[in-house]
Amino acid sequence: MKRHKTFMAIAAATALSITLAGCAGGASKDESDSGAGTGTTGELTFRSWSPIEQTTKQMVDTFTAANPGSKIDSTIFNYPEYLVDLQTRASSNTMPDIIGLQPGALTQQYRSNLMPLQDCAAKTWGADWQSKFYPIGIDQARLGNPEGDENFYSLPLLVQTVNLWANTKIFEEKGASIPKTWDELKSTVDQLKGGEYAPFMLPAKDSWLRNVVFLQIANNVAPGLPYEAEAGTKSWADPKLVEAFTYWQKLFTEKIAQDGAIGLDAYPSGANQFEAGNAAMIPLGAWWIQQSDPSKTGLPPLSEGMSGYQPFLFPTIPGGASESQFVGGIDVALGISKNTKNPDLACKALTDFIAGAGAQKLINTFNDLPAVTGLNPEKFTSDKQKQIWNTLTTEWMPNVKYSRYLKSPEMDTALGDALSAVATGQLTPQAAADKVQAAQQKVK
Incomplete structure (x- = not known):
């Protein structure tokens, strides 16, 4: 699945946060009543924007074949349409049994509709179930919970790092090396200029991409400081965060990013350009490995x-x-409606999708990285693909410490807007930091 389905419409999610804050209710006859049953029998409904429809069908077919008498009615939406559908269902008491979620804002908007999942997890995987997951996934699963609420209202299905990707063909042709420092990045961009491609393609139109690039910069400047600022223990106007805004600005003023970067979206435009060979570097994330899905033809x-x-x-x-910092987190998580008529079957399906036979079908498509450790595709199509997979899953994901998300949708929007204003020259780094701090004070 391409990430524009996952990450676009952040503004829509923010707008929904107010609408959904008071929405509560259970599954109606149209949804969970149809799933009345016990154990492995009965019908469930599953609604999400991810995984893609073809992959979800494989997961569902695998589960229902192993559980005679069970049925899962699944629908996969584009992300913006999914938000609207979920809002409608929440307000009309027709929540699906299994629900696709993102950590933080989206999960918290529906928290009153969701069943705590720690008992389901312990029943399936044992008391030490949390050890099955990458640590960042467990941390983010409770992102935004009220103080003292230790429940897991969703469990991670897929996780990811945010990082950069290089077109190795261009690098080899130009005799360039992967940059490890800011100065090396600048010199590499200069070395790669003059071709029919962008040395560093920055799809800065998307708020989510602006934010994840900034969080990588900020955590290099002062590891962990952005989250202290969001928690209110430090200020967004801290000199180190002003410095991070300054380095974001330098991507534009020092001509590291291509001209017109603020008008380029990540999906489909930036991704299509990169896959066509029209860029030497691009900031995306671990999900890019899905471009090599072996089930596809004509890659x-x-x-x-x-x-x-x-x-x-x-x-x-x-x-x-002194070393680059690891930033990432949950791609998609799953929750269960608190009013499902078949919690046992919903638990069994959810945990199968995360770490069972259904999960294996999912990971075989390289859709993203599994939320649990030790789950690998059954088939690799090249040594290069396997090497990249191992880098992402065994070297990077266990070390992801810093979240690619902020806790509140208001702060997510405030940061994205400030970064846009810096990129276009409307705000200085200091003014941008002050504006985000003002938004933080309002939220608190």
């Missing part, structure tokens, strides 16, 4: 077996951390 040459790509971490910033 572009660069994507076949990941032959033309290499992931790398955002270069370090002068005076900041």
